[in-house]
Amino acid sequence: MKFDFNLIVIGAGSGGVRSARIAASYGKKVAIFEAGEVGGTCVIRGCVPKKLLVYASSFVKTFKAASAFGWDIGQPQFNWQKLIANKDEEINRLNKIYHSLLDNSGVELIPYHARFVDKNTVTANGKEYTAEKILIATGSTPFYPDIKGIEYAVSSNEALSLEQLPKEMTIMGAGYIAVEFASIFNSLGVKVNLVYRGDKLLRGFDQDVRNFAQESFIKNGMNVILNSNIIEIKKDDNQFEVLMDSDMCLKKQDVILCATGRIANTHNLGIENLQVNRKYNGQIQVDSEQNCGPDSVFAVGDVCNNDNLTPVAIKEGNLLMDRWYGNGNTYIEYDYLPSTVFSQPEIGSCGFTEELAQEHFGEVVTYKSTFRAMKYAMTDIQDQTFMKLIVAKDSDLVVGCHIVGADAGEMIQGFAVAIKQGITKEKLNQCIGIHPTSAEELVTMK
Numbered sequence: 001m002k003f004d005f006n007l008i009v010i011g012a013g014s015g016g017v018r019s020a021r022i023a024a025s026y027g028k029k030v031a032i033f034e035a036g037e038v039g040g041t042c043v044i045r046g047c048v049p050k051k052l053l054v055y056a057s058s059f060v061k062t063f064k065a066a067s068a069f070g071w072d073i074g075q076p077q078f079n080w081q082k083l084i085a086n087k088d089e090e091i092n093r094l095n096k097i098y099h100s101l102l103d104n105s106g107v108e109l110i111p112y113h114a115r116f117v118d119k120n121t122v123t124a125n126g127k128e129y130t131a132e133k134i135l136i137a138t139g140s141t142p143f144y145p146d147i148k149g150i151e152y153a154v155s156s157n158e159a160l161s162l163e164q165l166p167k168e169m170t171i172m173g174a175g176y177i178a179v180e181f182a183s184i185f186n187s188l189g190v191k192v193n194l195v196y197r198g199d200k201l202l203r204g205f206d207q208d209v210r211n212f213a214q215e216s217f218i219k220n221g222m223n224v225i226l227n228s229n230i231i232e233i234k235k236d237d238n239q240f241e242v243l244m245d246s247d248m249c250l251k252k253q254d255v256i257l258c259a260t261g262r263i264a265n266t267h268n269l270g271i272e273n274l275q276v277n278r279k280y281n282g283q284i285q286v287d288s289e290q291n292c293g294p295d296s297v298f299a300v301g302d303v304c305n306n307d308n309l310t311p312v313a314i315k316e317g318n319l320l321m322d323r324w325y326g327n328g329n330t331y332i333e334y335d336y337l338p339s340t341v342f343s344q345p346e347i348g349s350c351g352f353t354e355e356l357a358q359e360h361f362g363e364v365v366t367y368k369s370t371f372r373a374m375k376y377a378m379t380d381i382q383d384q385t386f387m388k389l390i391v392a393k394d395s396d397l398v399v400g401c402h403i404v405g406a407d408a409g410e411m412i413q414g415f416a417v418a419i420k421q422g423i424t425k426e427k428l429n430q431c432i433g434i435h436p437t438s439a440e441e442l443v444t445m446k
């Protein structure tokens with residue numbers, strides 16, 4: 001072979017590892033470069049450890065409900081350090097599994113940062129490596145706005161491993177990460193101040209969902225501060241003071257969490273001289289073949305900033321390898337991607353918001369329901385569940401489904417399958433619900 005490898009993958013996160021393994025399974029010689037821990041954002045400092053903390057914090061509600069079901073559990077005690085130690089142990093276990101997945105598939109792991117020399121060559125730790133094709137799967141990293149004192153803020157990376165559970169904290173932003181972490185800490189008894197520059201949390205979600213979720217967060221005790229930009233963070237001993245343009249000031253904050261979005265990891269990759277296609281914000285632009293300009297250079301996952309979700313990165317990489325090295329001819333479809341914000345309450349969404357559905361399909365019919373889930377009926381917990389279906393009037397197709405409430409993530413997955421397959425409201429009406437569940441509401445909406 002003219003090159004050292006058939007394929008070089010840069011970045012051993014979800015998209016990179018899957019691509020490397022699939023290519024190797026087709027008998028290709030593959031190297032993967034990773035200077036950090038194998039597993040990437042999702043496994044090491046994202047979805048997985050975050051969900052473990054979500055589980056930890058959700059016990060509070062269970063304990064609260066328990067006595068109504070006859071349980072006398074006394075005063076539950078929580079130990080943050082124990083949770084973090086157990087979480088670290090679990091992440092180490094998964095990291096080892098990722099290592100053995102690569103080993104067992106014959107992929108060569110090169111534990112250094114790789115930088116392009118030309119479109120078929122990278123350099124790492126003083127050595128050059130060549131490949132027919134190079135796949136960029138370097139993911140993304142937290143974005144910090146240019147604010148005086150921003151160096152005192154931490155990102156979600158550090159929030160997953162704080163030494164102490166804070167008493168009071170400020171969270172900046174109102175997207176996925178902001179509301180997920182706000183919910184975790186709020187449930188664990190931390191006073192959470194969620195500061196957002198806009199007038200309603202969760203921009204991009206359906207308006208009814210945004211209203212319902214925001215009200216639920218406030219009812220759950222979160223201090224939501226809207227229409228406010230943080231202009232300075234001051235250090236005061238081991239605590240912080242947060243100044244806002246609304247003249248408001250938050251004193252004695254133990255932690256400032258910056259959750260203001262993520263940026264693609266394209267720095268120090270050496271792509272400047274390669275004529276890689278870039279978006280306005282520097283992120284990599286790919287075509288439907290995941291190609292980003294040079295004929296041998298491709299990219300998958302968050303570094304392309306399309307839909308920044310782990311299963312999307314995995315699918316992009318897997319299908320690409322199938323097309324290159326197998327007999328595949330399938331392409332990823334980005335419509336009707338389901339997602340869940342693991343806030344409390346959870347928000348499960350698939351398809352269009354009402355506003356976008358109107359733009360896209362013309363007239364729509366909406367079906368909404370708000371109810372108290374049965375598991376809280378005998379308790380003091382007043383949490384409600386909200387569900388909304390959006391149906392295109394002309395075709396009767398269900399084009400949007402949104403759930404806010406307990407188990408929304410589990411519910412939306414199944415409905416997303418039906419919606420992706422083009423289910424109509426009439427067909428949905430023919431389905432029999434499972435009683436008593438929350439999900440049955442979605443097949444009985446009139």
Ligand code: NDP
Nearest residue numbers: 145173174175176177178203259260261262308340341342
């Ligand atoms: P998001 O884009 O979801 O949210 C960023 C938030 O920060 C928005 O509220 C935004 O405000 C605000 N913001 C941006 N810039 C500034 C600024 N300069 N000053 C003040 N506020 C600012 O990003 P996240 O980091 O929360 O998540 C990144 C992506 O990762 C998500 O979009 C999602 O794709 C993925 N993710 C998915 C998860 C899941 O599936 N459960 C969990 C976590 C992340 P505005 O709305 O006004 O722009």
